[in-house]
Amino acid sequence: MLFFTKLKNLTLSYILFSSIFSITSMFSVANASGEALKLDDFKLVFSEEFDRFLSISPWGKNGSRWMAHTPWNGDFGDAKFSNPKNGFPFTVHEGxxxxxxxxxxxxxxxxxxLAANPKTPDFQLRNGYFEARMKLPHGRGVWPAFWLIGVDRSNYTAEIDVVEHYGHWPDRFSSKYHIWRAKFGGVNTNNYIRTYVPEGSLSNEFHTYGVLLEPEQLIYYFDRKEIWKVPRPKEFSMNFYPLVNLALGSGWPIDETPNPSYLWIDYVKAYSPK
Structure with missing residues (x-):
C-alpha cells in the first residue's frame, strides 16, 4: 500500500509497506535550511581529530580506539574492508x-x-550529539557513510545513518534510521530523507554531518542546520557508537568508479548534555 502525506519543511513523504520483503519504509525530501544547532548546553566527551597516531587494529583486541571491521563481522559493499597496513587504507596528514x-x-x-571499539565506553552515548566533518569522494559507485549502531543487538539491530552518499547522485545525500528485525523473525523498519545540495559541493569542500539523540526524538543536521526531526523509536533506548567508512556499490555498478577514491575526515566528535 502507498500513502502520501505532507510534512513540515518537507516537500513529499510516502510510506511503503511490502509484505513480500517484510519491510516498513518511509521516505522524505528536504533541504538544509532549518534551525541552527546550539551546543551551549552540551559538553565534549569524545574527540578524534586525527592529529596523532591513529589507534586502530583489525578487531580491537589490543585496546585500540578503533577497529577496521564491524564488530559483528558484518562487512558489506563491493570493496573488501582491509586490515590496516602502512599507508593503506588509512593515512593521516596534518590532522x-x-x-x-x-x-x-x-x-x-x-x-x-572505522568502527569505534565497543569496549570503549567513553565513545558511546544514549543521549547526545554525534558529528563528523568530512569531504566525500566523487564518482559513480562510491558509497561513503557516517553512522551509529546500538550496542544491544540481541533482539534486533538499531542503526542511525547520519549521512549516506551514493556517488551516482552528486546533488544529494541520505539520512536514515533502521530497525533490523527480520533476522529475528520480525519486520524491518526503514525511514529516510534525501537532502539536496549544489551538485559537486559534497566532494569539493568539507561539511559537518550530525545527529542529536534526545529521549523522545532524533534530529539530523547538515552544517549544523536541522534537516530532519523524527520521533525516537522505543527500540533506540540504548547507547550508540559511531562508524565511518568508504564502501562501494550498494546496488550501483562500480565499473566507472574512480581508482583510487578518497574519503577525507577532519574529525569525529561526541557531546553529552551538561
Missing part, C-alpha cells in the same frame, strides 16, 4: 584522515572502515 579505496594487483577493490 586529516584519508580513507582510500583502490583496486589491488588482482583487480579486486579494497577500502577502509
Amino acid at each position: 586529516i584522515l584519508r580513507i582510500e579505496a583502490r583496486k589491488n594487483s588482482e583487480g579486486k577493490w579494497k577500502s577502509g572502515l
